[in-house]
Amino acid sequence: MSALQRHPIEEIKIDSSFIHGLPDNAQNASFVSAIVAMAHKLRLRVVAVGVEKESQLRYLRAVGCEQVQGFLLSEPLSADQVTDHLVRRPGEGPRGVVPFQRRDAATA
Amino acid sequence: MLEEALAHRRFELFYQPIFDATSRRLTGVEALVRWTHPQLGNVPAGDFILVAEQTGILCEIGAWVFDQACAQWRSWIGDGFGPIDVSVNVSAKEMREPGFVERLDASVKRHEVDPRFFTLELKEVALHQVGTWLVPTLHDSRSSASHCRWTTSVRDVLR
Numbered sequence: 001m002s003a004l005q006r007h008p009i010e011e012i013k014i015d016s017s018f019i020h021g022l023p024d025n026a027q028n029a030s031f032v033s034a035i036v037a038m039a040h041k042l043r044l045r046v047v048a049v050g051v052e053k054e055s056q057l058r059y060l061r062a063v064g065c066e067q068v069q070g071f072l073l074s075e076p077l078s079a080d081q082v083t084d085h086l087v088r089r090p091g092e093g094p095r096g097v098v099p100f101q102r103r104d105a106a107t108a
Numbered sequence: 109m110l111e112e113a114l115a116h117r118r119f120e121l122f123y124q125p126i127f128d129a130t131s132r133r134l135t136g137v138e139a140l141v142r143w144t145h146p147q148l149g150n151v152p153a154g155d156f157i158l159v160a161e162q163t164g165i166l167c168e169i170g171a172w173v174f175d176q177a178c179a180q181w182r183s184w185i186g187d188g189f190g191p192i193d194v195s196v197n198v199s200a201k202e203m204r205e206p207g208f209v210e211r212l213d214a215s216v217k218r219h220e221v222d223p224r225f226f227t228l229e230l231k232e233v234a235l236h237q238v239g240t241w242l243v244p245t246l247h248d249s250r251s252s253a254s255h256c257r258w259t260t261s262v263r264d265v266l267r
Binding site: 009010011012013047048057060061065066067068069073074075076077078079082083085086087088089 | 120121122123124125126127128129130132134135137138140180183184185187188189190192227229257259
């Protein structure tokens, strides 16, 4: 933990082992909300890893976690598959991001 | 065998998308290396990194991964897409290797990438292994590596 103070870290990732039991596992839930609160106090951004369920994403959003990765939203993709989710750059427009939809959700 | 894989370009990068938790927009990707083994098929990094570390080829694989991630970022930009964040995993062993910063700089320059979109991701335990000097030194230097963001995993922070 002290290493966070000594190094110019800007972002922390919360390992999937803490996300797994969310939101019902009280210990996981307490840890995650405490980590996010601590990170924000230290002006660090937070990414949650291994998000697999909507209920986990809801909990993370509720405690203020900004970013997530995991199979709920996407498995790892090839470079070409990533390209499908990027948008063309309109001159000096905003960062190239698009809303992401699960393939199975899109066809449902 | 890993040396041969590197020589024969049997490594491939995959990208784990990272999303904004609220808007579900793609904000970036974490680069993940996979080894396409002639018999075993796709071997994830977790299954060969330890061997790579023991055989001393880890740094070469790491150099390839960062360079390839830079090339891909440039390719997306060249194709007219907006820039996304790219996160690359680095190990303590790699960081301690002489020339680590120089090789990051070389890739950044070769592919004309904007290092502000690059995040170097390391395990918290690696922070202890590299000592207190390395990351701040990189950060304070004028190298492009200093413009990369640093991310640590909280997995070990609570141990």
